[in-house]
Amino acid sequence: MSVDAELPRSFTRFRLSRGPVFVLVFRWSVLVVCVVLAFFSTWVRLAREAADGAITAYVFVLPLLAVVAAQGVARRRSDELPIHDRQTDNIVGGLALLVSIAIKALWLPRYADQYELAHLDVLAALAFFFGGAILLFGLRPIGRFWSVWLLLLALSPLGYRLVAVALGGGRFAYALVMVLVAGVAGAIAVGRTWRRGWLGFGCTVASGSVVAALMLTLWPGIDIVWLQLVPTVGAAAVMGLVFYGIARRGRFEARRPRSIGSPTAKWSPSSKIVAIAAAVILALIPLPGRPDMASVAGPPGAASVPLVPPVGFSEIDMQEFDWVRAFFGTRSTLTRQTMRADDGNPAWDIRSRPRTVVVDILSTTNRASLAVYPESTLYRLSDTRTSHPLTIDLGRGVTGSLYTSVSDALLLTWTKLVFHWDRGSYTQRVTIISVDNHDTDAEFPQPTPSMASNLGTAVGTFLRGNAISIDDDPEYKDRELLTTFGSGLVREQWALSNGSTQ
Template identity: 85%
Template sequence: MVVAFFSTWVRLAQEAADGAITAYVFVLPLLAVVAAQGVARRRADELPIHDRQTDNIVGGIALLVSIAVKALWLPRYADQYELAHLDVLAALAFFFGGAILMFGLRPVGRFWSVWLLLLALSPLGYRLVAIGLSGSRFAYAAVMVLLAGIAGAVAVGRTARRGWLGFGCTVSTGFAVAAVMLALWPQVDIVWLQLVPTVGAAAVTGGAFYVVARRGRFDARQPRRVGSLTAKWSPSSKAVAIVAAVVLFFVPLPGRMELSTVAGPPGPVSEPLMPPVGFTRTDLQEFDWVRAFFGQSSSLVRQTMRADVGNPAWDVRGRPRTVVVDVLSTANRASLAVYPESTLYRLSNTRTSHPLRIDLGRGVTGSLYTSVSDALLLTWTKLVFDWERGDVTQRVTIISVDNHDADAEFPQPTPSMASNLGTAIGTFLRGNAVSIDDDPEYKDLELLTTFGTGLLRQQWRSGDGSAR
C-alpha cells in the first residue's frame, strides 16, 4: 500500500507541512494497531475453513474499487481534491482487498471493528465533525481523541463494561493532555495536537488495563502460541495484488492549487478595500462563520459598491451597475487550497464556465468565470484573485449579476458544504456535464475587468491601502 499510494502520502505530508490538518491520516494506523492488538489477544480458536474462491472474488472487487476511485472519481472532483481526499478511501479499499487475497476473508473479517475504525473518519468527515465543533484547534484534537477512545474501547473491551470504561479513560486522558498542551504552547503545531493526546491516551489506557489485569499474578506469563496461516497460499492472489499496486502507482493525482505570492497593497489588513474611482460603497457586512473553516483569526467582509453614473456599455438603459466585493483574510494559507472559492457560497444546481485569465496590473492575475442558475434564471460573473499582505493571505472575489436592477440577488456567503455534497453527488450520478457550462456568455467581462483594474489601482493610490 505504501508503494501503490506513494504519491498520496507525499501529498498529504506536503499539505501538513503547509499547515493543513491532513497529518491525522498518519495517526490512524497507530490507533488501528492499538485496537488490533486487543482484538488479536482475544482471538478464539476457529476451524480452518476457507473458501479461496470467495476470497479471490471479494478481494479482487475491493482492488477494482480502489483503482476506480483513484482513476475515475479523482478527475471528476479535482477542484475538491484537498477537501475530500478520495485517494485515502481508495488506499483503504486496496489495503482491505490485499489483506483478503493474502490471508482470507474470515481472518480479515475478524478485525471488523478495526476496519470500521479506519473508515470512521475520512478527510471530509473529519473536517465536517471538527467544523461542527467550532473548527478550533482543540476541536480538531477532540475529534481525534474521540476516535482514540473508540480504539481504546476496542483494545480492552472483552466485556461491554470494560469497553465503556476504556473509552471514558482514553477520552478523559486525551482531553486533559490536549488542554494542557494548548495552555502551555498555544501555537503548538496541529500535528502534535493530533498525535500526542490520541496515541498517548490510547496506549496509556491499554497499558493500564493490562497491568490491572495482571495485578497479583506473579506466575510467569506463558507466551501465546502464534498460529500458522490456515488459508491455502495462492500465488495468483499475490500476483493480482502486485499488478493492482503497479497500476495504482502510475495513476496521477490532480495538480495542486497554485496560490499567488504577489504582494498586496500596504496598510492595515483589517481595513476594507477602497472603492475604485466612479464607484461608492453602499453597504458593508462581516461574516463570523468563516473562522470555523479558515482559522479563528480569519475574517470575511462583503462590500456592496454601486457605480455613480450609468454606462451604456454595461447596461443598454444606462442604469448604474452594482457589484459586491468579498474579501476573505486568513493566516492559514493552506486552507485556501482546501476550500476553493466556490465553497463560500451555497450554489447547488449551478453550471460553471471555464475560467479566463485577466491581467489586473501590479503582477496580479485574476480568474474570471460565470455561474448559471437555471432555477433562478440568473448568471453571476466572478473575478477572483489573491495576494499576500504580511502574514495574511487575502482572497478577493468580485461578483456581478445579469439582473441590473438595484435589488438584484447576489450569492450570499454561507457555510455550504452540504450543498457542495449535493453537487458532488449529482456529478457522480450524471457526470461533469451537470456542473460545467460549455457555452458561456461573459456578459460582464468588460465591467469586471475595468472594476478590478480600478480597484487595485485605488488601493496603492490611497497611499496606505485603507478606505477613506
C-alpha cells in the same frame, strides 16, 4: 493448470520450512509495500499539505490507532479453524481492488476542484488495503477485525472536517475529534465486555482531552500534527497498558507465552500477483493538480482595513460573517462590501443603469485552508453550472480568474473575478461578483457555511458526470465590467497607500 501447481517443488519445500513469523512478516511486507507504492503520490501530497498547515497529517496517525485497536482484538481471538475458500477470498479481494481503481481513476477526477477537501484517494487506499489483506490472509481472519475496519472507514478527511467544524473548528476541536477516535480505538482494544469498553472509551477521551488542552495552554503555537499525535496515540496506548495491568492484578504466576500460529489461509502466489498488478496500475493513475495560488505581495496596510472603491464607484453597504472562523481559523475574517457605480455606462447596461457589484474579502493566516476550501465553498449553490476560467491581468502583478456561474433554479448568471494577495501574515482571497440582473434589488450569492460546496451538485456529479456542473458555452457578458472594476480596485489600494489619487 494454476499458478500454484506450477511452482517448483524446491521452492515449495523452502516455503514450508519457514515458521509462522516468517510467513506473517513476508505477507505483511508485501501488503505494506504495495500500499505505499500504489499511493506514493498521495502520501507525498498529504505530507506537503500538512507542512503547509493543513490538518491532513492525521491520516498518518490513524494507522497507529488501528494497531492499538487491532492488538486488543488479536489477543482476544480464539484459534481459527482452517476453513477457507480461497476462491471466495480471491473474488472478494479482487472486487475491493477494482473498487480502489475505480475511485482513483473515475470518481476522483469528477471532484478535482474539491480534491484537498474530500481526499477520495485516501478512501481508495483503504479499499486497496482491505482487498489486499483479504487476498493475502483470507476473508475470515480479516473479518474478525471488522471493528477496526469501521474505525478506519469512519474518519474520512471530509468527515473529520465536518465533525471538527461542528465542534467549533479551532485547533482544540481538531485535536478533540482525534481524541474521540482514540477513545474508540481504546474501547476496541480493552473491550472484552461492554462495561470495559465504555470505561476504556471514557478514560481515553478524558486523559487525551486533558493532555490536548494542556499542550495548547503551554504551547499556543504548537503544530497541529503534535496535537493530533500525542494526546491520541499516547492516551490510547497508556489506557491499554493500564487495563492490562488491572486485569493481571494479583496474578503473580508467570504468564504462559502465547504461541504464534501460521495463517490459516493457504499459500497463493496468484493472489500476490494480483495485488502487485493492481498496485502498479494505481501508481500510474495521476492525481489532480494542486491549485495554482501564486504568492503576490498585496498593498501596504493592515488586512483588517476595508478596500477602497475604485474611481467611479461608491460603497453602499458592508457586512461581516463570523462563521468563517470555524473553517479558516480563529483569526480569519470575511467581509462583504457592496459597491455601486456613480453613473450609468451604456457599455455595461443598455439602459445606462448604474451597475452594482459585491466584493467578498476573505482574510486568513492559514494559507493552506484556501486550497482546502475553494472559492465556491463559500456559497451554497444548487443546480449551478460553472464555466472554465479566464485569466485576467489586473496590474501590480495581480492575476485574476474570471468565470461564470449559471443558476438553473434562479435563472440568473453570476460572473466572478477572483484573485489572491498577501498582506503581512494574512493571505486574502478577493471575490468580485456581478449579476446579469441589473436592477438595484438583484440577488447575489450569499456567503453561507457549506462544507461540500453544494451536496446536491456533488451527488448529481457522481451519478451523471461533470456535464451537469460545467457550462461549456458561457457568455462572459460582464467581462469588461469586472476587468475595469478589478483593475481600478487594485490600482486604488496602492494609490491610497501612496497618498495620491492616481
